[in-house]
Amino acid sequence: MSNKHVTVEKLVKTYPGSSVPSVDHVDFDLEKGEMLALLGPSGCGKTTILRMVAGLITPTSGHIWLNGQDMAQIPVHKRNMGMVFQSYALFPHMSVAENVAFGLEMRGVPRAERADRVERALDLVKLAGYGSRRITQLSGGQQQRCAIARSLVIEPNLLLLDEPLSNLDAKLRDEMRDEIRSIQNRTGVTAIFVTHDQDEALSMADRLAVMSAGKIEQIGTPRQIFDYPATEFVANFIGAGNFFTGRPTGARTAEVEGLGSITIGQDIPADHDARLLVRPHRFTLGAQGPNSFSGTVTHLVYRGETLTLDVEVGARTLKVDLPTHAGALPERGQTVTLSVSPEDITLIGAQQ
């Protein structure tokens, strides 16, 4: 094991009666104070991982280390982890303050200190003065805050969040996203959260683990994941993109059917075809540099900040996002020339 705060090693979970593992040899680690997002479509095993770390599910094999301690022999109630459930799981028969105090009570914290810490926790999540309310008197966002306060007041070694924003409406979601990130920064708590929402993962996490079918496809910073996807699945799951197959013709050139010769910003392995990705907003209007293509605008959506175009180049349709400005913009049926700089063409699976 390493000296990281959290280390997960060759974690496997195969449910009884299933031949395919739900979680298949997963490795990752977290520095102290880091926030990791487990991102993937539903059924990819991300929640199973979270529940195994929590101890609510027993792994089929593999190890989970926290603070240098193997978690295998530690029962759930002694792991000192905080968990925010998707449904919040607040105790309906207790007040807000009683909910938050529950973990302290279980730890035998004296009454006076308990009250003090509960108050500080409620303060942290901006619920000061709500202590005596019933859970049913809270709005969704307030329940979410209460659940966060309850899991943080015990000063957990690790905070686990299961789809924390999925039960909130869109506006509140953006607000809570920043809020959770700021609370995590202020308390310095190490956190793992599970989500299927790429925006959430990109904007909240220090690092992301993108998962598919029980395996981690790629783990890295939001920038690494977005700009240098290791697999086509990752490239597809995060953001939109144009995908091409290029036959290497030189160190940094490839022949793409329908587009001709393309120059990219990095070396292409000569022995096999390369998969290339261009994000829609990386195209610019006009002929610049080595990569430019002419085509007809077949579809056009004005989105305010951007103009989304389908441009037909030969038999291929390119998805293009252009920034809008006060001057003339392309129109449907018009022939346009698009360019993309070699650095903006991503070689999928290339080492960074």
Next chain:
Amino acid sequence: MTAVEKKTSRTLLLVLLLPGLLALGISFVAPMLWLLRASFSTSALGGGDGWTLDKYSEILTDPFYWRVAGNTLNYGVTVAIFAVILSYPIALFLARSTSKYRGILTALAIAPLLTSSVVRTYGWMVILGDRGVINSTLQWLTLTDAPLRLSNNQLGATIAMIEILMPYAILAMLSGFGRLNSQLEEAATMLGANRFKVFTRIILPLSLPGVITAALLVFVLAISGFITPRLMGGGRVFVLGTEVFQEATVTLNWPLAAALAVMLLVLFSSVIVVYRRALRALEA
């Protein structure tokens, strides 16, 4: 909605309610009124024109009926307490189970309701009687010389009634356990609660409304029952149910039977009122 539409919908509502109201009126309200009238009647079969409070004063001044009322309460409370204690683990298991056999197990738990309570009472007579399964086994093992008095007394009537009413208790609890959910237990565990604390702090308080409903249901069914106390009591167990039966079918004193039934109703209603208060206080 316009005024005309509102009127049609109200008429429609009344028309739809009519069959139910009619059935209730004929099968429930009318007999209740007749019962009330009969309890004040001067004639032996409950008819006649006269009104009298004789039967009530007879009941209220006779210590025997006070003992019967006290015994009925005692019987109902004992049966309710034990039926609830014995049913609670079963209901809790069924409510929390994630097994695919849960449906079958639930059906099995309430399957005794498919048999009449008369048949089940006879079953208990076979088990608890002087030459029943338990006593013959004990004597065969020479653990006892004479049979234990397990039937033809209050003990036998209580044991049989507890088992007979358990399916009702289980059903009532299952419907009252709606607030239990496994995530709350997980949340408590994550916060440091061991199994015992999870039970006392989460499961028990959240299941209390179901327990109270079950206790009330069992109590009401127990104090109104007469088949089991009569058969298992061997004529030595006196509860309001058996006395009503006795007066109505053996002594043929219908006004007295009616007055006793009214007393039983009063007993019911007062207990239900107290229980509803308790339940509301609990849920608030």
